Amino acid sequence: MEYNFKEIESNWQAYWAKHKTFAAKDGGDNPKYYVLDMFPYPSGAGLHVGHPLGYIASDIVSRYKRHKGFNVLHPMGYDSFGLPAEQYAIQTGQHPKITTENNIAVYRRQLDKIGFSFDWDREVRTSNPEYYKWTQWIFIQIFNSWYNKNSNKAENISNLIAEFEANGNTKVNAVCEETVKAFTAAEWKAFNEKEQSDILMDYRIAYLGEAYVNWCPQLGTVLANDEIKDGMSERGGYPVERKLMKQWSMRITAYAQRLLDGLDTLDWTDSLKEAQRNWIGKSEGTSLKFKVIRHPELVSGSQEMLKQVQHDIEVFTTRPDTVFGVSFVTLAPEHELVNLLTTPDNKAAVEAYVTQAKNRSERERQADINKITGVFTGSYVEHPFTGKQVPIWIGDYVLAGYGTGAVMAVPAHDSRDYSFAKHFGLPILEVVAATSNVTLSGVEGSYDAKEGKLINSDFLNGLDVKDAMKKAIAEIEAKGLGKGKVNFRLRDAVFGRQRYWGEPIPIYYKNDIPYALAENELPLVLPEVDKYLPTEDGEPPLARAASSWKHDGKYDYEHSTMPGWAGSSWYFLRYMDATNGCEFASKTLSDYWQQVDLYIGGSEHATGHLLYVRFWTKFLKDLEYIAIDEPAKKLINQGMIQGTSDKVYKITGGISTLFKSDGANAGLNFNFNNGEKVKIPFGYSEVLLSNDLIKNINSIDTKAYATNVSIDLVEKNKLNLEAYNNWLPDNKTHLLIFNECYFFNGEYYNFNGEKIAKPEVDGFMTFNEVEKMSKSKYNVVTPDDIAEKFGSDTLRLYEMFLGPLEQSKPWNTNGITGVHGFLKKLWRLFYPAVQGDASLLDSARSDMPSVTNDEPTKGELKTLHKTIKKITEDIERFSFNTSISNFMICVNELTDAKCNKRVILEPLLVCLSPYAPHIAEELWKQLGHTESISTAAFPDFNEAYLVDDTINYPVSFNGKVKFTLELAATLTAPEVEAIVRANEQTAKYLDGKEPKKVIVVHKKIVNMVV
DSSP states (O other), X not given: OOOOHHHHHHHHHHHHXXXXXXXXXXXXXXXXXXXXXXXXXXXXXXOOTTTHHHHHHHHHHHHHHHHTTOEEEOOOOBOOOOHHHHHHHHHHOOOHHHHHHHHHHHHHHHHHHHTOOOOGGGOOBTTSHHHHHHHHXXXXXXXXXXXXXXXXEEEEHHXXXXXXXXXXXXXXXXXXXXXXXXXXXXXXXXXXXXXXXHHHHTTBSEEEEEEEEEEETTTTEEEOGGGEETTEETXXXXXXXXXXXXXXXXXXXXXXXXXXXXXXXXXXXXXXXXXXXXXXXXXXXXXXXXXXXXXXXXXXXXXXXXXHXXXXXXXXXXXXXXXXXXXXXXXXXXXXXXXXXXXXXXXXXXXXXXXXXXXXXXXHHHHOTTOOOOEEEEEXXXXXXXXXXXXXXXXXXXXXXXXXXXXXXXXXXXXHHHHHHHHHTOOOOOOEESSSSOOOTTOSSOOOOSOSEEOSOGGGTTOBHHHHHHHHXXXXXXXXXXXXXXXXXXXXXXXXXXXXXXXXXXXXXXXTEEEEXXXXXXXXXXXXXXXXXXXXXXXXGGGGGTTTOEETTTEEEOOXXXXXXXXXXXXXXXXXXXXXXXXXXXXXXXXXXXXXXXXXXXXXXXXXXXXXXXXXXXXXXXXXXXXXXXXEEEEEEOOOEEEXXXXXXXXXXXXXXXEEEOSSSSEEEEEBTTSOEEEEESOOSEEEEOXXXXXXXXXXXXXXXXXXXXGGGEETTEEOHHHHHTTSTTGGGEEEEOSSOEEETTEEEOTTSOEEOOOOOOOXXXXXXXXXXXXXXXXXXXXXXXXXXXXXXXXXXXXXXXXXXXXXXXXXGGGHHHHHHHHHHHHHHXXXXXXXXXXXXXXXXXXXXXXXXXXXXXXXXXXXXXXXXXXXXXXXXXXXHHHHHHHHHHHHHHHHTTOOBHHHHHHHHHHHTTXXXXXXXXXXXXXXXXXXXXXXXXXXXXXXXXXXXXXXXXXXXXXXXXXXEEEETTOOHHHHHHHHHHOHHHHHHHTTOOOSEEEEETTTEEEEEO
């Protein structure tokens, strides 16, 4: 019987679907195990071979845990709201829902074909109203909550209102806007509804307020930091600018300390936890006020402006000990005082700088430390201790959202302040000496270490840095200049997007007051619109439905939609109770499934999705909807499978100096290193050079650039020219140059421009480069192609075989035939190939496997149990790549032993089942089992089978091995020595001599020194 993987895999995938083999049970006596994959956004390109890497790993663990007796929840769904579907809708007019459903159908077909053990009855799609009803419901709970610092958790807003009514806000200890003013109970009751609403908005965890956002005009929406790269939108590559907008946000900052503390309880990688710690960015220091000195040119302005300019500039500093080293103050370009503090002479320069800074994202500004830019406002502040004038500058290295958006610059002791001061020629005042007798005089660079003695610092002189910090804070507080505080780099999370394809925010406006919808009004379903673009006056696309889409037929709904991370911040909970129409998940089931036991996904979500899902989990725990404080116990970031691209060198004819107009002839001259000039005709759109030609051309590095060609057009780095010619519509106007000739418009020519027959040349050569696998690079390999050619079990094994799960690695199909060959060799243990006699060949093609019930040999048991031991250890430590080579060793050893014994082969199939489930299921069935192999218990490892009865002792003379002796493992070292001495081969090599020394390493070697 042949190994027909196509038929086998198709049959078993149908069987699993029909019998719901992998449906999880809600409860029971078996221990639970919850395995979760970061669910995909269903793009139109479908899956490439890099996408299933983490899914295969999680599937191996899921199947293994079922074998070990666990009740396994292994669900899958789709993060189905997203900008790509909306962009496609804008271009084509097709509703994003249709695009999304088509893409999901492709994903589902591909996922099924790989043979994953998902519980598809629990599938979720974030764009389904049945799902986003509960996303909206959670938003409403967040909107109706405030963060009580006393209880250190979120509480219902009704508690806060009761406190306002009884005592005002003077006793409230909350996370809120710093601009909140004190009021009494009587004053609260006297406020009108709009005033009360505005005050409550300053306390709500989900709130509407002004925030600096990443605005992308071309996409017409706000983007999260992780959706921006180098100041451009990751989707489309459009410019992004910082913009102050009225925007929905969430006070994730209220949870900053708890998000930090929770990391210590998680079995996540150190690098991932460190990324979150850096993103949260806790720092301790003090606020400090610098009084603005009224500039004469500003004083002559209006009284209102004068009143506004009499501000203090408040900074937050972690180094109050260096206060006497302040030589300038720097404001973020977005700081609210920039316009008021800019003098007329500096107005043009400041406005130009602020405009420029808006086009750089915060991430870019933080990362680009070598680009020093800034501008002087023309105004000054008064130093709080010396009274000296300190200039106010603007610099984009200061971020509006961190601290107060202003810094006191101490260039002698802060590297970025130092670079700024050196660039603009500002004073550098040294106030901390590295030691008592060494100062920074004449030393290039800043001294940033928090150790040393204070100098040039008045009342701080002579103190160590740590003591100076304490004394400086005490003095600042005593003078009423500021207060010691903890600060976080983490910003409140912007929650609104000015786009169509997202969850509607369940808010309506009555008399300019936002109200949340009642639960029985959910879901608020996306309305139909005529276009998916913003309105002519810049309103979000949902405003296009405003005339008919109203609450109670008269009040406007919120026109922004939720961000992409909303639906993914709680989906792990919905899988627990995916069809519940009454609540997001029943308390009984969330209490049963608890945390995710294993979460696998990409590292790109370290500071986006993972922070948000932790935030929402803690919030839901605060309100006692769930019993867990963290979403996932263990998290593994899988590496990326990269593509191997094929590239050629391209020269655009209009700009290349390699091609010079011949004037007298209608062509271009092509210059070889040997001085030969060859005429090439006009009429091409661009020129491609064979890789082996490059060495013959002068200065090619400055004249050409690499461009990708489809890997489907290349075999062993040779480009199929005919196929390339038809690849893209304009390729017929491309000119491809070999060493000996060129190819143009489907014909070959010699360098005299004469048409020739297809030459016997080595081929048009490409070169390879490893880079991200993507459609735009034409290097995508789909799992469909691999499964069609080799089978899904081969694909699963090969992806694991490529290397450790956490590491990135290039896709290379050179080794895939070896993995496929292993499966065929495994098959032959059950259906051995027979050579010669036709009757025997007919017997070999029987449907019955050639397996016996004979007793196994010690060698066969040893092979099996060392495999059980290794596979168990590998899966438990998530080291899947080493398992594949161990399976290969095992099958080779059993093949050499001609083993066909049931007692050996059945346990081997169970071990292999998590990795290659289709072939394991088929052979299990062929052995006479009527139940799926997934119900079989994983075999136990028996150490006794690995204990050797005999030891092969190498016997050496003066360190050189001469022979070996197989001796009983129970012999002592003296007994081994006696046997070796008495051996006739020993007598031969001693040649009558007495050894000077005999060294016996027990159960290892024997060495005689002669």
